[in-house]
Amino acid sequence: MQTSPLATPFPDMPPIDGVELRVSRARYKTWDRCDLTFVTLAEGTTVAGVLTQSRCPSPEVEWCRAALTLGTARALVVNAGNSNAFTGSRGRAAVEAIAARVAATHACKPSDVFVASTGVIGVPLPVDKAEAGLDAAFTAAPCGWLDMAETIGTTDTFPKGASTTAVVDGRTVTLVGVIKGSGMIAPDMATMLGFVFTDAAVDPAFLQRALTAANAPSFSCITVDGDTSTSDTVLAFATGKAGNRPLTDDDSLGADAFRAALADLCRQLALLVVRDGEGATKLIRIDVDGAESDRSAHRIAMSIANSPLVKTAIAGEDANWGRVVMAVGKAGEPAERDSLSIRFGATQVASGGLAVEGYDEAPVASHLKGQEVEIGVDLNLGEGRATVWSCDLTHGYISINADYRS
Amino acid sequence: MQTSPLATPFPDMPPIDGVELRVSRARYKTWDRCDLTFVTLAEGTTVAGVLTQSRCPSPEVEWCRAALTLGTARALVVNAGNSNAFTGSRGRAAVEAIAARVAATHACKPSDVFVASTGVIGVPLPVDKAEAGLDAAFTAAPCGWLDMAETIGTTDTFPKGASTTAVVDGRTVTLVGVIKGSGMIAPDMATMLGFVFTDAAVDPAFLQRALTAANAPSFSCITVDGDTSTSDTVLAFATGKAGNRPLTDDDSLGADAFRAALADLCRQLALLVVRDGEGATKLIRIDVDGAESDRSAHRIAMSIANSPLVKTAIAGEDANWGRVVMAVGKAGEPAERDSLSIRFGATQVASGGLAVEGYDEAPVASHLKGQEVEIGVDLNLGEGRATVWSCDLTHGYISINADYRS
Known part of the structure; x- marks a missing residue:
């Protein structure tokens, strides 16, 4: 290996x-x-x-x-x-x-x-x-x-x-x-x-x-x-x-x-x-702020962290924040679509329920090329916050686990 | 495609x-x-x-x-x-x-x-x-x-x-x-x-x-x-x-x-x-019986259906029932390890909290080579049951989603 x-x-x-x-x-x-x-x-x-x-x-x-x-x-x-x-x-x-x-x-x-x-x-x-x-x-x-x-x-x-x-x-x-x-x-x-x-x-x-x-x-x-x-x-x-x-x-x-x-x-x-996540090529840090409670923030952060579509997007260095919205939406926790904002690294890419018009894609692309990727979500609902860590989902994970034999 | x-x-x-x-x-x-x-x-x-x-x-x-x-x-x-x-x-x-x-x-x-x-x-x-x-x-x-x-x-x-x-x-x-x-x-x-x-x-x-x-x-x-x-x-x-x-x-x-x-x-x-699941090569049917309620059975079945380790094992045609145990265990629903039994196709592979000694691996291997795979779990706790369908997790899924661009 x-x-x-x-x-x-x-x-x-x-x-x-x-x-x-x-x-x-x-x-x-x-x-x-x-x-x-x-x-x-x-x-x-x-x-x-x-x-x-x-x-x-x-x-x-x-x-x-x-x-x-x-x-x-x-x-x-x-x-x-x-x-x-x-x-x-x-x-x-x-x-x-x-x-x-x-x-x-x-x-x-x-x-x-x-x-x-x-x-x-x-x-x-x-x-x-x-x-x-x-x-x-x-x-x-x-x-x-x-x-x-x-x-x-x-x-x-x-x-x-x-x-x-x-x-x-x-x-x-x-x-x-x-x-x-x-x-x-x-x-x-x-x-x-x-x-x-x-x-x-x-x-x-x-x-x-x-x-x-x-x-x-x-x-x-x-x-x-x-x-x-x-x-x-x-x-x-x-x-x-x-x-x-x-x-x-x-x-x-x-x-x-x-x-x-x-x-x-x-x-x-x-x-x-x-x-050392199986097949990982990128370490992903996910910060959720403004949730109704810390527990709610943690569940939303984990929903993002475990989403195969978010994890494959990061593997592909794709600033696909739509998949982050999806993962927030499926978490089952309080969230208001139209007050949600999302950033990759330091760049706000979506805010107030839609894309930030004309945001600068260059720093986002360069951030996603790095080994450490940060996704920030602000729900703008309350004071709840959480930080979790995940890794990307790559061909390496499939190779390790589809070929694994006891 | x-x-x-x-x-x-x-x-x-x-x-x-x-x-x-x-x-x-x-x-x-x-x-x-x-x-x-x-x-x-x-x-x-x-x-x-x-x-x-x-x-x-x-x-x-x-x-x-x-x-x-x-x-x-x-x-x-x-x-x-x-x-x-x-x-x-x-x-x-x-x-x-x-x-x-x-x-x-x-x-x-x-x-x-x-x-x-x-x-x-x-x-x-x-x-x-x-x-x-x-x-x-x-x-x-x-x-x-x-x-x-x-x-x-x-x-x-x-x-x-x-x-x-x-x-x-x-x-x-x-x-x-x-x-x-x-x-x-x-x-x-x-x-x-x-x-x-x-x-x-x-x-x-x-x-x-x-x-x-x-x-x-x-x-x-x-x-x-x-x-x-x-x-x-x-x-x-x-x-x-x-x-x-x-x-x-x-x-x-x-x-x-x-x-x-x-x-x-x-x-x-x-x-x-x-x-038509992205990258799917096998259709997986998961039957859970003997759960405390139908709702509990459904949650356990979904925990198995969504487990990347179960899905990659099926992709690899690996009768890795340990990963099924893992997925039952993590579902957070009532389960008694020592009364759990698991089958692939028609073959019981684990029962009473451990592997069925000397079970016939030939029909299991042949079942897993097919396009339609059945996993059965009996919790032996109650009357709750559920059936869900999933597909395997393959390199195809990664290729489709890590390369996807809007």
């Missing part, structure tokens, strides 16, 4: 005190690459997560949802090449076997072991391969973020990670995230698989609130194809090694800084997924 | 007493083909319609919505090549000018003139071309259904029509329909442009109820790309020339037969649109 033209280089990311990474070959598919990631977390690590809203979630998602209620974590296992979704009791047994093996060898409770898997749906994760892979990982040398980012990927064309820092209680804390995802992306609550690690000390309830808040304008605002995965998972782990007094609520010293850093990190990670 | 591989021959369709068809060249685009259809309807013709639910409808849609409240019709004008949508007061003025010109020359009220337009969004319909086209049509020789079906088309690759009969009050009445549509198809309430004509005598309120009922399982159950047009219009005209006592309510002689015939006709027309 060719690297996405929207790819960005993997950044230099610092280690997180209390987090150790290892990878191994479980060979879930007939490939010769690492596909199992094993992360150990220092005692006292807290955890939060957001998971798919799919009604048909994988057993991994159900496992994490249950384990998250306890708020503590000691290990994370990520399998790539098999999502283990829709595999009945055999799938559930595989997750339990993984957690039991880690718990037995690492002196922790099974519920402290988080598990995520990604890949083909409907094939039970082979327990023997998982156990052999785990055993190999247990004895492997620790590795770095790039290894983890590469190991959790499947159809991804480039490894994706981001990091940031915040000052909390006088200490500089670090936040690092890695993520995978390229197709079946309309996370709604989370994206394919994303993992955030920090050395900050954070109470699990506060970490969960901060992650939920960070998720809303990031992972919940991206789409590649409008298809929501059965396995979407974002987990955040806080080892507490930075030595700050634990963040417990909004009044804790540094709570604002931590929340802002986490939100920034999630936004960076989410955008990396869109940049 | 190459003819869709799913095309069917245009049928032999009888004239309808009280309906006269004429076509002309208004030259809305730089093409040398007829693009204006003018239909005159006998005095006493009743009319019913279903129109797009878009919040940004064309002025034609608004005009028809207002005129439908009166229930009578004397003429229909259809413009192809320009939808006149999102054109402000100039677009409204163009529709009024068309209705006024027909009313003046044909001794009827402007509100008896129905107008529909299809084509590019955002360019006001040129009144001078419309008027010249109308004048040419007024003096043209009457033509047949095939001429009308070809004249109302835009990106359609084949002309589409269907007819049927019913015995009402001892008389055989005839129903004929023509339709256009290929992309921007998720009609919700109606499809791009469809016109039904009958010589039956039908009270307009009854005609409206029958059309609304016929629309629900036909036009509202098809999708090509999930994109709802700003111009979707289906109108049904009844000239009354068959001489039956007018159908006024459910107890009228022949009411059941007429409703069944109208429903059958709408279903035939709707399927023709999917058969």
Whole structure:
């Protein structure tokens, strides 16, 4: 698979005190690459997560949802090449076997072991391969973020990670995230698989609130194809090694800084997924203003972001704002045709219910030739606003998905 | 444009007493083909319609919505090549000018003139071309259904029509329909442009109820790309020339037969649109059973029908039922993963929350190689059911829409 033209280089990311990474070959598919990631977390690590809203979630998602209620974590296992979704009791047994093996060898409770898997749906994760892979990982040398980012990927064309820092209680804390995802992306609550690690000390309830808040304008605002995965998972782990007094609520010293850093990190990670959207050649940012509410603005923005006709027009570098009108109209949200205005980049192309007469097409054409396209819609109804990100729909998407075989 | 591989021959369709068809060249685009259809309807013709639910409808849609409240019709004008949508007061003025010109020359009220337009969004319909086209049509020789079906088309690759009969009050009445549509198809309430004509005598309120009922399982159950047009219009005209006592309510002689015939006709027309879906190579029928309600079944079926991953899998003849699970899961409707079953054609491939062990892949592969693919989902929750039709998503769709220029 060719690297996405929207790819960005993997950044230099610092280690997180209390987090150790290892990878191994479980060979879930007939490939010769690492596909199992094993992360150990220092005692006292807290955890939060957001998971798919799919009604048909994988057993991994159900496992994490249950384990998250306890708020503590000691290990994370990520399998790539098999999502283990829709595999009945055999799938559930595989997750339990993984957690039991880690718990037995690492002196922790099974519920402290988080598990995520990604890949083909409907094939039970082979327990023997998982156990052999785990055993190999247990004895492997620790590795770095790039290894983890590469190991959790499947159809991804480039490894994706981001990091940031915040000052909390006088200490500089670090936040690092890695993520995978390229197709079946309309996370709604989370994206394919994303993992955030920090050395900050954070109470699990506060970490969960901060992650939920960070998720809303990031992972919940991206789409590649409008298809929501059965396995979407974002987990955040806080080892507490930075030595700050634990963040417990909004009044804790540094709570604002931590929340802002986490939100920034999630936004960076989410955008990396869109940049690796299947077949994508352009990153599309859609801003909707003046809607009746933020929720309404989000639904209109997503209607535009998921419209195959808008996405193919952008692929063709065609300033076809009529298709944007269509997508606003079909969203089912309050909209007044005759007060609607639309821009591409900085150029207003339609306003007051019709085309802006004699608008300058040159800056629009040049904006659409770029790799980052902005569509702005102002409904002029209220104060609601939203920003979402999508990518164009190209022959590449068809080739990847019509030729895909499990 | 190459003819869709799913095309069917245009049928032999009888004239309808009280309906006269004429076509002309208004030259809305730089093409040398007829693009204006003018239909005159006998005095006493009743009319019913279903129109797009878009919040940004064309002025034609608004005009028809207002005129439908009166229930009578004397003429229909259809413009192809320009939808006149999102054109402000100039677009409204163009529709009024068309209705006024027909009313003046044909001794009827402007509100008896129905107008529909299809084509590019955002360019006001040129009144001078419309008027010249109308004048040419007024003096043209009457033509047949095939001429009308070809004249109302835009990106359609084949002309589409269907007819049927019913015995009402001892008389055989005839129903004929023509339709256009290929992309921007998720009609919700109606499809791009469809016109039904009958010589039956039908009270307009009854005609409206029958059309609304016929629309629900036909036009509202098809999708090509999930994109709802700003111009979707289906109108049904009844000239009354068959001489039956007018159908006024459910107890009228022949009411059941007429409703069944109208429903059958709408279903035939709707399927023709999917058969001409942009880039389509396969017609996909999706049956959902066992849902909590019919409405829930419909939403799940549409989630499958609109999933780019399901549609590309069918294009690739890949029995990727995991993507069907995904689409069920994302629909947001009640679903129990572990009681879900899925079939391709007649072969059960997943059941009870996992793959059917050792199912015979040969009939599935052979079914997927055909032009008509059936996906069946049983939720095993309740009695709700729905059937919808879609088509596959291919390179053809991308070529048509990424290269399209107004």
